[in-house]
Amino acid sequence: MCKNPHQSNPSHFQGSAEEAMTASTVEETFEQYIKGMKFFDPHVHMTARTTDDYQALADAGVVAIIEPAFWLGQPRTGLSSFKDYFATLVGWERFRSSQFGIKHYCTIGLNSREANNEALAEEVMEILPLFLQKEGVVGVGEIGFDDQTALEEKYYRAQLELAKEMGLPVQVHTPHRDKKKGTERSMAIALEHGLDPHMVIIDHNNEETVKSVLDQGFYAAFTIYPFTKMGNERMVEIVKQYGPSMIMINSAADWGISDPLAIPKTAALMKMKGISDEDIRLVTYQNALDAFAQSGQIKESDFIHGMEIDQSLKFNGNTVLRGGQAPRVNKNSLIIR
Amino acid sequence: MNISESLFQALSTQCQPKELDWLKEKSAKDTNSLSLSFVMVPRFIEKQELENEVLSQAASILPDWNWNGWTLDRLARVYLLSLCQERELSREEYIKKINLLFDTAELNESVALYSAIPVFAYPEAWMNRATDAVRSNVGLIFDAIAFGNPYPKQYFSELAWNQLVLKCIFNDKPIHQIEGLAERNNEALVQTLVDFAHERWAANRRVPSQVWRLIVPYLNQKILPDIEKLIHSDLASDRLAAALVLAQSTLPEAKKLAEKYKNELPVVPNDAWGALEKPEPIYQPA
Numbered sequence: 001m002c003k004n005p006h007q008s009n010p011s012h013f014q015g016s017a018e019e020a021m022t023a024s025t026v027e028e029t030f031e032q033y034i035k036g037m038k039f040f041d042p043h044v045h046m047t048a049r050t051t052d053d054y055q056a057l058a059d060a061g062v063v064a065i066i067e068p069a070f071w072l073g074q075p076r077t078g079l080s081s082f083k084d085y086f087a088t089l090v091g092w093e094r095f096r097s098s099q100f101g102i103k104h105y106c107t108i109g110l111n112s113r114e115a116n117n118e119a120l121a122e123e124v125m126e127i128l129p130l131f132l133q134k135e136g137v138v139g140v141g142e143i144g145f146d147d148q149t150a151l152e153e154k155y156y157r158a159q160l161e162l163a164k165e166m167g168l169p170v171q172v173h174t175p176h177r178d179k180k181k182g183t184e185r186s187m188a189i190a191l192e193h194g195l196d197p198h199m200v201i202i203d204h205n206n207e208e209t210v211k212s213v214l215d216q217g218f219y220a221a222f223t224i225y226p227f228t229k230m231g232n233e234r235m236v237e238i239v240k241q242y243g244p245s246m247i248m249i250n251s252a253a254d255w256g257i258s259d260p261l262a263i264p265k266t267a268a269l270m271k272m273k274g275i276s277d278e279d280i281r282l283v284t285y286q287n288a289l290d291a292f293a294q295s296g297q298i299k300e301s302d303f304i305h306g307m308e309i310d311q312s313l314k315f316n317g318n319t320v321l322r323g324g325q326a327p328r329v330n331k332n333s334l335i336i337r
Numbered sequence: 338m339n340i341s342e343s344l345f346q347a348l349s350t351q352c353q354p355k356e357l358d359w360l361k362e363k364s365a366k367d368t369n370s371l372s373l374s375f376v377m378v379p380r381f382i383e384k385q386e387l388e389n390e391v392l393s394q395a396a397s398i399l400p401d402w403n404w405n406g407w408t409l410d411r412l413a414r415v416y417l418l419s420l421c422q423e424r425e426l427s428r429e430e431y432i433k434k435i436n437l438l439f440d441t442a443e444l445n446e447s448v449a450l451y452s453a454i455p456v457f458a459y460p461e462a463w464m465n466r467a468t469d470a471v472r473s474n475v476g477l478i479f480d481a482i483a484f485g486n487p488y489p490k491q492y493f494s495e496l497a498w499n500q501l502v503l504k505c506i507f508n509d510k511p512i513h514q515i516e517g518l519a520e521r522n523n524e525a526l527v528q529t530l531v532d533f534a535h536e537r538w539a540a541n542r543r544v545p546s547q548v549w550r551l552i553v554p555y556l557n558q559k560i561l562p563d564i565e566k567l568i569h570s571d572l573a574s575d576r577l578a579a580a581l582v583l584a585q586s587t588l589p590e591a592k593k594l595a596e597k598y599k600n601e602l603p604v605v606p607n608d609a610w611g612a613l614e615k616p617e618p619i620y621q622p623a
Contacts, residue, residue, distance in 0.1 A: 083441065090443035095475045127441075134443040135379045296380070 033268035034061060037280070038304065041263050042066045042288035043142070043171070043203060043223065043250035046104070047085075047093055053253070053260045054100040060264035063303045064103040066292060067093060068142040068171050070111045073255055079123040086131045094136065103303035105292065107141030107171045108132050115155035116147070125158060132166055138292040139163070141171025142203060145182045148175060153189070160193040168295050170200045171221075174209070176228060183209045187216055201291050204229055204252070210238060214246055219291045223252040224262035232266040236273050244282035248291065340398060340456050341423060344416040347394040351409055356382050360413060368424045368434060375417045375438065376446065382410045395485075399455055401516040403485030407452070414449035415456065422458040432462050439466060444477065451481035455488045464492060471501050479508065483515055490517025499526040503533065506548055513547060513614040527555040531563060537619075538566075545617035546574035549582050550610050556586040561594060568598050574613055577603050581610060 039062045046054070046067050057065070067089055076082055089106040097104035108131045110124045131137060140163040145152050163170045170190065175182035183202060190200050197217035204223045205213055213220040222238065223229040235249060251262035259265070267284045271277070292298055338346070345364075349357055359381045363374040387407050395402040404412065421434065435457060439450055451470045454463045467489065470482035482489065482501075489501055498521050505512050512518060530551060534544045549567065552560060567579035580602040583595040595602065606612055 087441060091447060092475060094444045095477065130376075130441055133373070133376050135376075135445060136443065 030265055030268035031060065033271045034264050037061050037264075037267055037277075038063045038285055039263045039267065040064045040066075040285045040288045041250055041260075042201070042248055042292060043068055043221065043252045044260060045070060045252070045254035046097060047088060048255035049253060049260060051096070051100075054097065054102065057260055058100045058102055060261055062102060062263065063306075064105065064289075064298075065097065066138060066171075066288075067104065067106040068173075069106065069108050070142055070173075070254070071113050075114055075117065076120070079120065079127070082120075082124050083127060086127070090131065090134050090136065101306055105136050105138045105298065107139040107169075108134075108137050109140045109143040109159055109171075110155050111142060112144050112146035112152045112156070112173060112175075115152045116149055118151055121151070121155050125155070128159070128162060129166070132162065132168060136297055137168075138295040138297045139169040139171050139201075140166075141201075142173040143170065144173040144186050144203075145175045146173070148178065148182055148185070156186070157189060157193065160190055160195060163199070164193065164195055168199075169292055170195065172200060172202050174202060174204045176204075179204075179206065180208050184212065187213065187218060190218075191216070198291075199294060201248070203250070206230060207234065207238065210242060210247075214242060217246075219246050219248065219287070221248045221250055221288075223250050224266050225252050225256075225258050227257070232262065232269050235266055236270050236275065239270065239275055239279065239283055240273075244279040244287070246287065247283050248288040249283050250288070339423075341416065341419045343394070343398045344412070344419055344456075347391050347398070348409070348412055348416060350391050350394070351385070351388050352382070352413075356409075356413075360416065363417065364420055368421055368426060371417055371421055371424075372434065372438060375414055375449075376443075378410050378414050378417070379445070382413045385409045387412060399487055401485075401487035401490060402455060403514075403516065405485055405514070406480070411445070411449045411452060414446070415453040418450070418453040419456045422456075428459060428462075431458060444475070447475070448477050448481045451478060452486065454482070455486060460488070460492055463488070464497075467493070468497050468500070471497070471504055476508070476510075479504070480510070483510070485514060485516060487516055489515070490521055493521075495521075495523055495525065499523070499529060502526060502551075503529060506530075506533070506544060509545075509616070509618045511545065511547065511614060511616050512551075513610070518551070522551050522554065524555050527552055527560075531560055534563065542619050543572075543575070545613075545619070546572070546578040547610055547613035547615075547617075549578040550613075553582055553585045556582060556588045556591055558588075558590055561588075561590055564591075565594060565598075568601055573603070574617070576601070577606075578613060580605050581613075585609075 039060070041062055044065050044067060046065065069086060069089060072085070086108055089108065094104045108128060110121055110128065115121050132140065140159050143156055143159045145156065160170060172186050172190070174186060187202065191197070198219070201219040201221050202213045203221040205220045210220050222235055224232045224235060229252070239247065249263055249266055251258065251260050253260040253262065263284050267280050270280050289298065289300060345360070348360065352360070363370065366374070385408060387404055387409060391412070392404050395404045422431065426434065438446070442450055451466070454467055457463055467482050470478050473479050483505055489498060493501065502512060502515065505515060530548060534548070537544055556564070564579050564582050567575045570576055583591045583602070584605045
């Protein structure tokens with residue numbers, strides 16, 4: 001199948017032979033490259049992940065995350081499913097995350113796929129404002145285009161208005177198929193509705209979309225996700241080319257084959273490839289924080305020194321299991337006690 | 338002063354003038370605005386832990402009410418909720434309104450709602466909510482109904498009460514924070530606790546030492562060997578629990594057992610169970 005072995009696949013390592021060698025030896029110990037770094041993942045679907053992932057995130061230095069509302073892999077059939085899902089994002093998942101010392105925020109919205117069920121979409125639109133006002137809801141998201149249908153456009157526009165009205169940032173999903181046109185269209189509509197591009201985070205960018213997004217003043221988010229989105233070697237090249245300003249990285253880890261450690265791993269790769277610590281900090285932490293803190297719902301002091309700062313969680317001083325930090329299980333231990 | 342006025346007075350002890358102005362302005366609005374204000378509280382009220390001067394007002398507003406561990410925004414939310422019942426709503430409208438808040442609550446809102454159950458109108462209407470909170474795996478929600486909250490003591494059935502105490506022990510939380518622990522103690526609970534302790538022992542685990550305080554009024558010859566086992570425990574806290582049970586029990590055989598082990602048993606302190614009123618996590622983080 002591979003007719004020309006010399007033509008490099010874009011996901012293959014693009015550095016020098018020496019770098020390739022280093023990469024293969026550090027794969028097992030990438031953590032040593034990111035010691036002391038803190039990360040903010042502005043797009044990760046934790047409801048689809050296990051507690052092992054939370055543990056791994058905490059160990060790798062991820063201190064805060066944003067969980068955008070999305071679909072569940074199959075369409076919902078009633079309003080109650082939406083309501084319970086939104087309530088989970090601001091309730092149970094928030095608590096689950098706090099057990100691992102990770103501050104959990106979310107964005108709430110009607111995703112593009114399910115915007116195609118008009119009757120249900122109308123009902124969902126009615127309850128959105130209720131959830132968008134909640135503490136720790138940092139934006140409207142993830143919304144935008146998938147198939148780029150008329151209904152997707154209708155509810156994208158309606159939710160942009162909602163975001164404007166409530167002064168919230170918008171997290172825009174860009175389509176997998178016909179991405180370039182879909183991204184341009186998403187930005188044009190946002191500008192048409194009078195949104196400040198600084199309040200809009202255009203997600204799932206690639207080499208083809210990034211320039212226009214940055215040129216028009218939007219935040220450009222990159223999803224490091226195997227196969228369908230960005231690989232992290234490509235990401236390093238983008239940061240080298242465009243610099244760190246207005247760029248953020250996320251994992252978008254969900255129920256698909258994805259990697260919740262995408263940010264720490266990419267940071268390690270950036271470090272190896274000579275990107276400065278400050279630039280790494282900007283694209284893996286600060287820019288996401290700045291973008292979503294425009295909601296007025298993020299207090300860095302709640303998580304930067306660990307979650308114990310959050311007084312509302314410091315209950316009875318005794319909250320061990322199901323109350324505070326969960327006990328750690330030694331994964332290599334054969335004996336389970 | 339009614340409850341809302343007392344709550345406002347408590348808030349005014351700690352709130353900044355700007356915060357009080359916001360609360361005053363919102364208090365005057367209709368129920369729909371109150372619900373919205375309830376959601377918006379953290380944008381206007383600081384998340385500070387309550388000062389002692391505020392904490393000391395709780396029990397005078399409602400007997401057995403304890404705001405230990407509360408923050409100012411939570412108290413403000415409970416205050417706004419207390420105003421709802423002063424509005425002209427039918428029973429049905431009122432319950433519907435509050436239920437909507439429960440159904441769409443964010444984590445801190447849930448905590449405030451369960452904390453406010455004792456001031457809601459139609460107390461019997463909140464039984465399912467309260468027992469749901471006992472079933473909750475969210476520690477903060479469990480704590481809001483279990484600790485410092487007068488509602489379970491007053492309204493829970495024996496079955497619901499016993500679940501509350503058991504779940505508390507099961508969740509590794511100290512039982513002395515439950516209001517009405519002694520008053521609502523019962524023989525069925527004690528029997529279940531003894532069974533539970535045996536299960537834990539079989540698994541090489543233990544129960545927190547202060548749990549044994551519940552045994553005292555129902556100590557019998559069948560339970561006595563368990564107390565004797567505690568006397569031989571490696572843990573000073575278990576040995577102290579054994580000494581306290583034997584000293585407080587009126588069972589003649591308890592006196593005999595205390596006499597038999599008088600050299601091994603620790604001296605019973607003046608504050609009785611006080612030294613054991615602490616968290617004793619069974620599942621220690623590695």
